[in-house]
Amino acid sequence: MPFDSRRIHDVPDDLLAAIDYCYEQGWTDGLPVIPPVVDRVDATLAFEGRPPEAVIATHPATGLQLTVHAAAVNAVMAGCMPEYFPVLVAAFEAMDKPDFNFHGSTASTGGSAPLLIVSGPVADDIGMNADVNLFGPGNRANATIGRAVRLILRNVFQMIPGISDKSTQGNPGKYSFCIAERSRSNPWPLLCETQDYPPGVSSVTVFAAGGFCNVENHGGNTPEQILLSVADAMANYGCITLGQSVVILSPERMRIVAGAGWSRSDAQRFLFTHAKRSIEGMQSVGKYRDSEYDHQHGSNAHALAEAGFVHRGMTPDDILITMGGGDAGGHSCFIPSWSRGRGSIFQHKPIGVCIDCV
Amino acid sequence: MRLYDPTSSGPERNLFRAPPLPALEGRTIGILENNKLNAVEMLHEVAALFEARHGCVVRPVYSKSNASAPAPAEVLAKAAGDVDFLITGLGD
Numbered sequence: 001m002p003f004d005s006r007r008i009h010d011v012p013d014d015l016l017a018a019i020d021y022c023y024e025q026g027w028t029d030g031l032p033v034i035p036p037v038v039d040r041v042d043a044t045l046a047f048e049g050r051p052p053e054a055v056i057a058t059h060p061a062t063g064l065q066l067t068v069h070a071a072a073v074n075a076v077m078a079g080c081m082p083e084y085f086p087v088l089v090a091a092f093e094a095m096d097k098p099d100f101n102f103h104g105s106t107a108s109t110g111g112s113a114p115l116l117i118v119s120g121p122v123a124d125d126i127g128m129n130a131d132v133n134l135f136g137p138g139n140r141a142n143a144t145i146g147r148a149v150r151l152i153l154r155n156v157f158q159m160i161p162g163i164s165d166k167s168t169q170g171n172p173g174k175y176s177f178c179i180a181e182r183s184r185s186n187p188w189p190l191l192c193e194t195q196d197y198p199p200g201v202s203s204v205t206v207f208a209a210g211g212f213c214n215v216e217n218h219g220g221n222t223p224e225q226i227l228l229s230v231a232d233a234m235a236n237y238g239c240i241t242l243g244q245s246v247v248i249l250s251p252e253r254m255r256i257v258a259g260a261g262w263s264r265s266d267a268q269r270f271l272f273t274h275a276k277r278s279i280e281g282m283q284s285v286g287k288y289r290d291s292e293y294d295h296q297h298g299s300n301a302h303a304l305a306e307a308g309f310v311h312r313g314m315t316p317d318d319i320l321i322t323m324g325g326g327d328a329g330g331h332s333c334f335i336p337s338w339s340r341g342r343g344s345i346f347q348h349k350p351i352g353v354c355i356d357c358v
Numbered sequence: 359m360r361l362y363d364p365t366s367s368g369p370e371r372n373l374f375r376a377p378p379l380p381a382l383e384g385r386t387i388g389i390l391e392n393n394k395l396n397a398v399e400m401l402h403e404v405a406a407l408f409e410a411r412h413g414c415v416v417r418p419v420y421s422k423s424n425a426s427a428p429a430p431a432e433v434l435a436k437a438a439g440d441v442d443f444l445i446t447g448l449g450d
Contacts, residue, residue, distance in 0.1 A: 007363035036362045061428050064366040073364040104426025155364040
């Protein structure tokens, strides 16, 4: 059977009827979608250099493939502007890396959502929000790029709730979970600058995320006080595992941490040191496993792993920290991994460039 | 109005179910444990039932380190050569 990525549905020339048609086909996340009309899809494809048939990602269990064309169709349905498309493409290139395990993280009872963190100049170029109401509604790029990820998981990879997506409770990020890293007033190198890309190249980092945990601390005025609040959230009995973490410090809190001379590495080491639970504590809630403890404290154990304790993650590098949100407020956040261990690992890709060609 | 279809349109996949065994008596069983809590214990219990009821022979356990990822192709290829059927499942 010849490969055909351009199947057409002829529907009456009535926009509302077309939206209903998309519902009837099972193509939506529950919210109305933009009907993927040919002209809009073609305009989106103009932002990708590869042919429409090029494969971006492949489902490891079913073999279903995401082509450039199918990605563009779903981007239009999510409401993306054409210029957002390179971010979406890069996100799926990152998710396609085997260690991200997008099949497992989407199918699992854990209810994971892929969190996208866009870093670098492209965020401003396409009007993404890294500021006030960072994780909330109101910005088209953030909202629709994240939504397009979900539509692709549903429509292309057939990760259907109740069938191949068995999330026990899910999380609201499964509608959309996409932010930009704040560059304005950020005292630390941007993520894209730490990922060994050439200067000026933006990146997207993907993380199979659990739910969002607000970390409120308005009274702390030292790095230790602020980060102990974060470490406590990371180590709560419901969250602590050997999995990775994302921490987004609010600008107000970041000013205190970085203002005292702390680097990202300093903060990672502090959090790893303090985000821990005793063996007895883990046993008290039925979460202790010898094999996990031995894994963390074996011959390759990190020097900061303390005997008798289970830390969150395997090393300080398992904690991604950056800054985001509005100037006012002592609200940071911790986002746990879906994976309880190494079932999914952060991945990143450059946006809009073939890095081997740079 | 002309809409593109948003679903996958990749090449046809050659997926099919293995034919059922005509009988279980005396067959060899493989166990694919997935590193989930209690998985290997539960699977051994299931295999023991096949041993007791059908005279099956249990082969060594095959493992995969990541419960949520497909089993590595080499593990499945080895199991296919070693056993008549394979049981797997979650243990938590």
